[in-house]
Amino acid sequence: MTDTGIQRPSAATTKTPHPPTPRQPDEPAFDRRRSWTVLGLIVVFMLINFADKAVLGFAAIPLMDELNMSESTYGLVASAFYLLFNLTGLLVGLISTRMSSRMILFSLAVGWALAPIPVLLVAAVPTLVVSRMLLGAAEGPASPMSMHALYKWFPEGKRALPTALQIAGGSIGLLLAAPVLAFIITNYGWRAAFIALSVVAMVWSVLWLRFGQDGPFTADPAASADGDPTRPRLPYRTLLGNGTVLGGLACSFGAYWSMAIAVAWVPAYLESQVDMTPGGAASVVSGKAALSLVLVLTVVPLTGVMIRRGVSSRWMRGVVQGTAVTVAGICMLAFPFVDSTPLCIALAVIAFGAPTLAYPLGYLTMAEIMPAHQRGAIFGITLAVSTLPGVIAPFLTGKIIGWSDSVHAGYQNAFLTAAVVMVIGGVVAIVTVDPPRDAHRLAASSPN
Secondary structure (H helix, E strand, C coil): CCCCCCCCCCHHHHHCCCCCCCCCCCCCCCCHHHHHHHHHHHHHHHHHHHHHHHHHHHCHHHHHHHCCCCHHHHHHHHHHCCCCHHHHHHHHHHHCCCCCHHHHHHHHHHHHHHCCHHHHHCCCHHHHHHHHHHHHHHHCCHHHHHHHHHHCCCCHHHCHHHHHHHHHHHHHHHHHHHHHHHHHHHHHCHHHHHHHHHHHHHHHHHHHHHHCCCCCCCCCHHHCCCCCCCCCCCCHHHHHCCHHHHHHHHHHHHHHHHHHHHHHHHHHHHHHHCCCCHHHHHHHHHHHHHHHHHHHHHHHHHHHHHHHCCCCHHHHHHHHHHHHHHHHHHHHHHHHHCCCHHHHHHHHHHHHHHHHHHHHHHHHHHHHHCCHHHHHHHHHHHHHHHCCHHHHHHHHHHHHHHHCCCHHHHHHHHHHHHHHHHHHHHHHHHHHCCHHHHHHHHHHHCCC
């Protein structure tokens, strides 16, 4: 193991990319109880994160009616969530090399709790935009920083299942939040839903401050096993300019396009174009979340098992994530044009549920090749790029609907645009993601 944290390949690793290795004498001990306590808190963290994202979609119709918003204005409000999302994800990723994950996640959760205050005080489009911007700023770093915190508790060979569970927290969030938020909004109004999520975030922050800690597998160079705070760092252009990272970015970009319009527009589409009740739309969103949950909890751990048996992560993680997004893009192309409501729903569930595989597999492939002490920064940088559809997709969807001859045709054109982006991103990942190759190249370029 070099002092950059990248394993140099040997003849053995050429045949078996990820052979199991015994713990080295200076390697930290794995504390199962504390590791799984932190994992449980992080899963709940992601649950709240996705519920916060989803609440606007479920409140779309009553908000548009009460605040007299057009589809275009609502699209602008939905995109406002992402105006600072990418920037804070990038900045906090860079800060993560100097600041504890414990305090980063605590600060983010407090931000979630405080973000709804402007629109709760004054219900208007400008305050709604401000609230969503503040929430987006606090949620931007959430996924990469919670994954970074998680990897401090689990060594390389034990990360597949925790990674799957962290991502599953988002699916569980949608699965549980969809019916609960729909019920609250229908019976008590959208304000009650905003308040409920704010309270839950504050409770979580208190629990995290009490039980959350940074793990022994630290990415902090000053706390490394060798105690040397001057460990060499590879240039970011070298870390970012390889097929594994670039292909993963393309795949995540397509996946995030799907998620952004799912959160902002799918409930409104199902209610206005498929004549579903809010409860029926919530059931479809829950079905999408259930599919994501099943895929993440089965496919991601399976890739870890197969890699330990000698199958290359290029096939088990690169090709799998690209295929998932490509197939989802094809379903996205088809579902707005079918006449059968059950078939439409089935295709939509695949279109919005299958891309979730891109996130855990993307994190795992990047973690395979990155120096541990630069991992948090890389996660933040790649998040800033891959989540750009959050800014673009909801607003563009509203514009496309407004430009089209009818609302129905507008939705069809918007979903067609999403399908093109997703298929391109998936195919690029299939062709370019190759962690064993890129780990070899990075190891060769690292200082001795």
